[in-house]
Every structure is written in structure tokens, then in C-alpha cells.
Amino acid sequence: MASLRNTRSPSDRIGLAFGACAAAIALSTTSPLAAQDSVAPPSLEDLIPDEAVENSDDWARRGTDDSGASETDVPAGPDLEAPIAELPGISVAWPEDIELEPLQSLEPEQDIEFAQLLEGAPQIAVDEAELEELSSTLVLGFPQKEPPFSQRGDFVDRFEALSTIEELGGGDENVAQLAARAREDEELLGNLLRVYGYYDGEIIRTIGTRDAGEDAAVQRPRVRFDIVPGPRYKVGVVDLGELGTASDAVSLRRSFGVETGDYLQSDTIIAERFDLDRALGESGYAFAEIDEPELLIDHERVEGDLTMPVRPNGKYVFGEVISSDEAFLSSRHLASIARFDPGDVYQRSLEFDLRRAVTATGLVSTAGVEVREVEPPQGDEPGVVAIDVTMERAKLRTISGAIGYGSEEGVRIQASWEHRNLFPPEGALRLRSILGTREQLAGITFRKNNFGGRDKVLTVDAYASSVDTVAYDARTVALTGTYERTSTLLFQKPLAWGIGAEILATDERNRIVDGIARPRQTYFVGALFGRATLDTSDSLLDPTRGYRVTGFLAPETSRTRGQQYYYLRNRVDASYYQSIGDRTILAARAAFASIQGADLIGVAPSRRLYAGGGGSVRGYGYQAIGPKNEFMEPIGGRSLVEASIEARIGTGFLDGAVSVVPFFDLGSVSTSATPDFGEIKMGAGLGLRYTTGFGPIRFDVGIPLNPEPEDSAVGVYISLGQAF
Structure with a gap:
């Protein structure tokens, strides 16, 4: 037995002693029973004294006083201190040559930790450490000075975003929960160190107390981690498998920016693996395969060898x-x-x-x-x-309708039917109609998407309409054809263009005022037109940076009252967007348009230039700005200048969906082909924007700054998308 003890560890010896004690206890509890087998146990009547039967109350008050009973009152039992000569009833001999199996060492429980949560527990784990107090509950210490922890800032930010202790906030933390989360955060810190290439790092965890405020008697637990990153490992051997068999292996290898001698960082390896995969996919390797990267860490060399098998599988x-x-x-x-x-x-x-x-x-x-x-x-x-x-x-037929009211349009009911692939491929037919107090229309449209190339659209539209605005009353029949390269929400393009032709017959007059009817005038118009847009903005509906410039040019001819007129309609719109800080966007717009080559009488009122309204100068009615006749109704002009500026300021309300927009607009319309700025109208106001998944909803309230007597005191505009 002596040699057996010598082979045990201290924990083993503790186990042996514990086993011996248990055996002794078992032996002492079973020995009396064995000894009493040879002596008849006393009966219950022998154990009860006579005085307990005669006067039980008096006997009970005497308690355990020895004077009330003699040694002879209790029957003699076996002598418990005397050694037992032999165990009665057991005839098995003790084996002499038995060989016991060596006892296994007891491993300490790794998951059992005792948190220092009592008063007087140490508050500082390492002296002279630089501290980062992330919250009143969590502190990071950085005692290592050389080599410096160069990734410390990014390391702290990532830990703070992932920390489970941070989720507790600054409230009344449960001590047991805090201790459990401290273990999780300690493991997280170790993993983050390895992400940055520190494979010999050490985390020292201390749980102490902090003052809860003015009442110093109230204490709250606080966790501190001291981080000793140690040396940063570097990249050793880089094995990329069969990448060298590719015909353009040199350029592909450059796309994987991990070289021997670089500092090890898991994030970098993952990112470079993605870049290599993209380079393979963009270089003709349709079936390329890349295995997951593996690192073999060599602590003696302070390096990690990278293996990431690549199989190009042909071009x-x-x-x-x-x-x-x-x-x-x-x-x-x-x-x-x-x-x-x-x-x-x-x-x-x-x-x-x-x-x-x-x-x-x-x-x-x-x-x-x-x-x-x-x-x-x-x-x-x-x-x-x-x-x-x-x-x-997909389902190809669509029926849609809308009912609405606008101060500029009155009551308006709109309905349409469309088959989006009636003439395959992508040939759509659409029937539409409008019934309103100021507009009635019936039209048919043929549209061929992706005609002759990607995002090129051929549209042929025929319609008959009657429109009554503040400026004119027109009854028109028209046929228009357009071929264009469009910019869509899915494919916003830096250059979009369109060309087309139009012929129409329109019978028009200025509006009836106080029951006095104006004479009607018929125009027959033919036009060619073209437009182009340069767009560097980041969104069609809600731009935050960049600019847009759109140019429009349309040579036209018009015949009315036996005379033929020729003129050129042109317009340029430009807008600019600039972010200022995190929440403010400054937007500005300018527009210039003119009609050259014909007098105003030779241009149909519906094709003249007007200003005012939600997309022009807010605060004034639609087409309300410009020259007027003796009845104070707009007659339109041959030149136009507009400018707007607004600040789209985020508020943070509803998770940042609401913005406040102060704005200022101005515009001028002249009867001459070049602006004379004889009268400039200005408007200002305040708007709200609510951002949705498909664009902002706009609500603007504008006030005319120099109105005419017939102008309203305020203008309200609601639409989808920004004003410009």
C-alpha cells in the first residue's frame, strides 16, 4: 500500500483519505448490529420506568435528571468500545495478493469560478493600466506598453458592440447574471484578440463594487478586464493550392492581398478571400472553388501558416x-x-x-x-x-383606379387597364381615362420595353382630352411617339435620353371670366423633340449628393388662322445636392426656358411658359405666375427663369424618418424670348418629409412673399418624392 500512495497526486491522496473515512463510518455503523445478534434486544415494557406509568406528568418535568433512573434501569448492551474479535456471519477470507487499480487523478472543474463580489474585493487588477470606461458596469484596462496595442480603438468598438454586459445597461444588475455574462465577455475578448493576430493574449477579470451615487452605502457590482495582448503574430507560409495553374495567376494572386510577413488578422483574410473569389468570377473562371482558410499557429516562430486551397477549374x-x-x-x-x-x-x-x-x-x-x-x-x-x-x-393584367381632390385640379377620378405582355416580348397595351372637374381624357398607349437594347423603350400614345386650367381651356387630339433610354429605380443611369415626334390639333381659348367667353382658336402643331439627362445623384426620388442636368430641345411648327409659324422650344434644368453633417442636405435648383422664332399669338396657350405651383414657385397657384390680360388671367410667356433652395434637416423622430424642410423659391415669366425680369415672384415656407421604402412623402406649406390680389394667402402641396 505504501508504493500505491507514492504514485498518487495530492488530489488523489485527498480522494483516498475521503474513501477511508467513508469506510470507517460504514464499519462503525454496521458493527453494533452484528454484535447484537447474540443478545436478545429488550422489550418495550422493560425500557419504560414504573414511575413514568404511575405519574407521567411528574416524570416528564424531571427531564433528563440522572437522579430519576439508575444504571440498572436500562438493560446492559454490548460494549461498543471493545474490539470485535471476528465478524459474525461473515466467512469470506481477506485476499492476500489482490492488486488494486491505480486511482485516477481528479481534474479540477473548469467551469466553477468564484466571483469576488464581497465588500473589500480588489478593484484594480493591474496597476498603471490605461482605462476605457465603457459604462458604469464595465471597464477595460490596457497595461501593456510595449509593443503597443495598435488596433486598440477598433478592438474596443467591436467589443462594446458585442458585449453581453453592455446589454445590462446601468440599472440594478443581478449579481449572478453579471458574473455569468462576465465569463462570456472574457471569452469574447480572447476571441477578438485572436481575430487581430494576438494568440498569446491574456485576459484578467476582476469583479468588484462601485458607488451607486450620493449614497455611498449603496454598492453596485462592476466588472473590469485587463487586456495583455502580447506579441502580434505574422503571416508565415501562404499556400493557395492550384491557383498557380491559372493562365492569369499573377493578376489573380495580386487580388489576394495577404503576403508572408503581414500581420495576421482574420478579418483581412476573409475579405481577401472574397476579393479573390470575385476576381476569379470576373476573369472567366465560372466554376472556380475556394476552400475555407485554415491557420497553423507556430508559437515559437510567432507566425501562422495560411492554407486556402484554390481550384480555378478552367477559363x-x-x-x-x-x-x-x-x-x-x-x-x-x-x-x-x-x-x-x-x-x-x-x-x-x-x-x-x-x-x-x-x-x-x-x-x-x-x-x-x-x-x-x-x-x-x-x-x-x-x-x-x-x-x-x-x-x-406573373399575372399580366392590371386594373387600377384613383379618386382624389386637389386645389389646382379639383375632383379627379382616374382608371386604367393594362396587359403588360399582350405583344410578346414585353409589348404592353394600356387604356386609360380621366374624369374630373378640370380634366377629361381618354387614351390608348402601346409600350415596348427593352426594344432594341437594354432599358430602351418605344412608346406610341394617342389621346383626346379637355383641360381647363387657370390659364387656358384646351380641347386636344394628339398622337405622340417616343424612343428613349430610361433611368429606373433599379438601374439609375448617368445618361438618359429620348427622341420623339408629335402631331396634334387643339382648339383653345383663355378661360371664361365673369361669364365673358373668349374666342376660341384652333392650332395644328407638329414637333420633333429630344432630351438628355446627366445624373450623378445617388437616388432618383431622394438624392443626398451629386447633380442633375437636363436639356430639352423641340423645333415646332404651328398653323392657326391661315398662318404658319416656326419656333424652337428649349429648356435647361439643373439641380445640386450636398450633405452637410449627418442629418442635413442642402438642395438647390435653377431652370431656364424660352420659345424663339414666333410671336406669342403663334404659339398655342397650352404650349407657352408658365410658373407657379408645387414643382415651381411654391406659395402660388399652378400657372398663376406670368403676364396677365385685362381680365387678370395668365396668358403665358416665351421665357422663364426659376430658382429654388431648401435645407432637408433630419429630426430623429420616428427613427429618423421625419425631416423638416425650410425653402425659398422665385420665378419670372416674360413675353419676350429672353427674360426681362419685369416681375419676379418669390415664395417661402416650411415642409415635412416622411421617408418610406419607396421614397419620401412631401408635405409643403408655402406663402407668397409678393402676391397679387387674386393670389391665395397660402399654398399646400402633397406629393411623392422631393420637390426637385
Whole structure:
């Protein structure tokens, strides 16, 4: 037994002693029973004294006084202190040559920790540490001076965002909960150190108390972590598998910016893996594979060897685009909207772009794009892949309607029916009508999307209308054709353009005032037009930076009362957006327009220039600014100048969805082809914007600063999108 004890650890010896004590206790509790087997136990009657039966109350008051009973009153039992010669009833011999198995060492429980939460517990774990107090509950200490912890700022920010102790806030924390979260945060700090390449770091956790305020008697627990990052490891050997077999391996290797000798950082490796994957996908490697990176840490070299197997699997070029529904969206049509041609080097981004384009047609409920190998690479010749497009048809017919009222439009009821693919592919037919107090219209529109290329639209529109505004009353029949390259919410373009032609017949007059009817005048108009927009803004509906410039030019001819007129309509609009701070956007707009080559009488009132309204000078009515006749009704002009400035100031209300917008507008309309600024109208006001998922809702209240007697005292404008 002596040699067995010598082989045990201290914890083992403690276990052996504990076992011996248990055996002794068991032996002492079983020995009396064995000894009493040879002596008959006394009966219950022998154990009760006679005086307890005769006078029980008096006997009970005497308690345990020994004078009331003699030693002879209790029957003699076995002598418990005498050794037992032998165990009665046990005949098994004690083995002499038994070999006991060595006892296993007891490992200490790793999960058991005792938090120092009592008064007088140490408050400072490491002296002379730089402290970062994240909250009244959590403090970080940085005692290491050399080498300096260069990533400390970013490290603290990430820890603060992920800390479970931070979630407790500054309220009455539960002590047990705080201790549990402290263990989680200690593990988090260790993981973050390894993310930044510190594999020998040490975290010292201390839980103490802090004053809860003026009442010093009230104490609150506080957790402090002292962080000793140690040396920062560097990248050792970098093994990228078969990347060297690619034909453009040198440029691909440059896209993976991790080199031997760089500091180790997991974030960087993950980001560079993504860059390498993107470079492979954009360089023709349609089926490239990259395994998850693995690090082998060598503590002696203070380095980590990186292994990330890469398999390029050959280079490819685009082949044909194949549609799963030829009668609906044909392969030829899909190829026309793709941004690649057969023979172009495969690019994964162009594959994703085609899927977005198919979805943007609005004709499919789901769309999928898959790459399929047609020809494998042969030597230096790339392989060929086909692009298979699968789709499910969406519902194509739409009936819509709207009922509304506006101070400038009166009551307005609008309805339309549309089939978005009546003439495949993407040929839509739309019937529309308007019934209102100031406008009535019936029209039919044919629209061909992606006609002749991506986002190019052919539109033919025929309509008959009757419009009664503050400036004129017009009854018009028109036919318009437009071919344009549009900028959409999904594909906002730096350059959008459109060309078209228009013919119309319109019978017009100035409005009836006080029952006096103006003579009507018929105009026959033919026009060609073109427009172009340069757009560097970051949003169509709610821009925060950049600029837009739009130019419009339309040579026209007009015949009225036996005379032929020729003139040129032109307009330039420019807007600029600049963010100031985190919540304010400064927006400015300017516009200039003119009609050159004909007198005002040769231009139909509906085609003249007017100002005023929600998209012009707020505070004034629609078309209310400009020259007026003797009845004080606008007659329109041949030149226009407008300018606006506003500040879109975020408030923080409703999670930042509400903005306050003070604005100032001005405008001038002249009868001459060049502005004479004979009268400049100004308006100012305040607006609100509520940002939604599809754009801001605008509510503006404008006041005319130099109104005419017939102008309203205030103008209210509600619409979707910014004013400009």
C-alpha cells in the first residue's frame, strides 16, 4: 500500500483519505448490529420506568435528571468500545495478493469560478493600466506598453458592440447574471484578440463594487478586464493550392492581398478571400472553388501558416442565352437585354445583372440564371458556357383606379387597364381615362420595353382630352411617339435620353371670366423633340449628393388662322445636392426656358411658359405666375427663369424618418424670348418629409412673399418624392 500512495497526486491522496473515512463510518455503523445478534434486544415494557406509568406528568418535568433512573434501569448492551474479535456471519477470507487499480487523478472543474463580489474585493487588477470606461458596469484596462496595442480603438468598438454586459445597461444588475455574462465577455475578448493576430493574449477579470451615487452605502457590482495582448503574430507560409495553374495567376494572386510577413488578422483574410473569389468570377473562371482558410499557429516562430486551397477549374467565355419559355420571353430577346455577347470572357457580375434585368421586366414572379458548360477548356483555349434562364410567369393584367381632390385640379377620378405582355416580348397595351372637374381624357398607349437594347423603350400614345386650367381651356387630339433610354429605380443611369415626334390639333381659348367667353382658336402643331439627362445623384426620388442636368430641345411648327409659324422650344434644368453633417442636405435648383422664332399669338396657350405651383414657385397657384390680360388671367410667356433652395434637416423622430424642410423659391415669366425680369415672384415656407421604402412623402406649406390680389394667402402641396 505504501508504493500505491507514492504514485498518487495530492488530489488523489485527498480522494483516498475521503474513501477511508467513508469506510470507517460504514464499519462503525454496521458493527453494533452484528454484535447484537447474540443478545436478545429488550422489550418495550422493560425500557419504560414504573414511575413514568404511575405519574407521567411528574416524570416528564424531571427531564433528563440522572437522579430519576439508575444504571440498572436500562438493560446492559454490548460494549461498543471493545474490539470485535471476528465478524459474525461473515466467512469470506481477506485476499492476500489482490492488486488494486491505480486511482485516477481528479481534474479540477473548469467551469466553477468564484466571483469576488464581497465588500473589500480588489478593484484594480493591474496597476498603471490605461482605462476605457465603457459604462458604469464595465471597464477595460490596457497595461501593456510595449509593443503597443495598435488596433486598440477598433478592438474596443467591436467589443462594446458585442458585449453581453453592455446589454445590462446601468440599472440594478443581478449579481449572478453579471458574473455569468462576465465569463462570456472574457471569452469574447480572447476571441477578438485572436481575430487581430494576438494568440498569446491574456485576459484578467476582476469583479468588484462601485458607488451607486450620493449614497455611498449603496454598492453596485462592476466588472473590469485587463487586456495583455502580447506579441502580434505574422503571416508565415501562404499556400493557395492550384491557383498557380491559372493562365492569369499573377493578376489573380495580386487580388489576394495577404503576403508572408503581414500581420495576421482574420478579418483581412476573409475579405481577401472574397476579393479573390470575385476576381476569379470576373476573369472567366465560372466554376472556380475556394476552400475555407485554415491557420497553423507556430508559437515559437510567432507566425501562422495560411492554407486556402484554390481550384480555378478552367477559363470560359459566354455562349448563348437559353430561355425556358420561348413563347413568353424568347432567347433572342433575353440575349438583347444581356450586357454581354457570345465570345466575351465570362463575368459573374454580368450573370447576376441578367437575372436582375429579367426580374425588372415585371413579367415574371421568379427568375433563375444558371451557368452550364457547353465546351470544356482545351489547352490555352477557353471553354464555353451557356446561360440558362428559368422563369415563372406573373399575372399580366392590371386594373387600377384613383379618386382624389386637389386645389389646382379639383375632383379627379382616374382608371386604367393594362396587359403588360399582350405583344410578346414585353409589348404592353394600356387604356386609360380621366374624369374630373378640370380634366377629361381618354387614351390608348402601346409600350415596348427593352426594344432594341437594354432599358430602351418605344412608346406610341394617342389621346383626346379637355383641360381647363387657370390659364387656358384646351380641347386636344394628339398622337405622340417616343424612343428613349430610361433611368429606373433599379438601374439609375448617368445618361438618359429620348427622341420623339408629335402631331396634334387643339382648339383653345383663355378661360371664361365673369361669364365673358373668349374666342376660341384652333392650332395644328407638329414637333420633333429630344432630351438628355446627366445624373450623378445617388437616388432618383431622394438624392443626398451629386447633380442633375437636363436639356430639352423641340423645333415646332404651328398653323392657326391661315398662318404658319416656326419656333424652337428649349429648356435647361439643373439641380445640386450636398450633405452637410449627418442629418442635413442642402438642395438647390435653377431652370431656364424660352420659345424663339414666333410671336406669342403663334404659339398655342397650352404650349407657352408658365410658373407657379408645387414643382415651381411654391406659395402660388399652378400657372398663376406670368403676364396677365385685362381680365387678370395668365396668358403665358416665351421665357422663364426659376430658382429654388431648401435645407432637408433630419429630426430623429420616428427613427429618423421625419425631416423638416425650410425653402425659398422665385420665378419670372416674360413675353419676350429672353427674360426681362419685369416681375419676379418669390415664395417661402416650411415642409415635412416622411421617408418610406419607396421614397419620401412631401408635405409643403408655402406663402407668397409678393402676391397679387387674386393670389391665395397660402399654398399646400402633397406629393411623392422631393420637390426637385
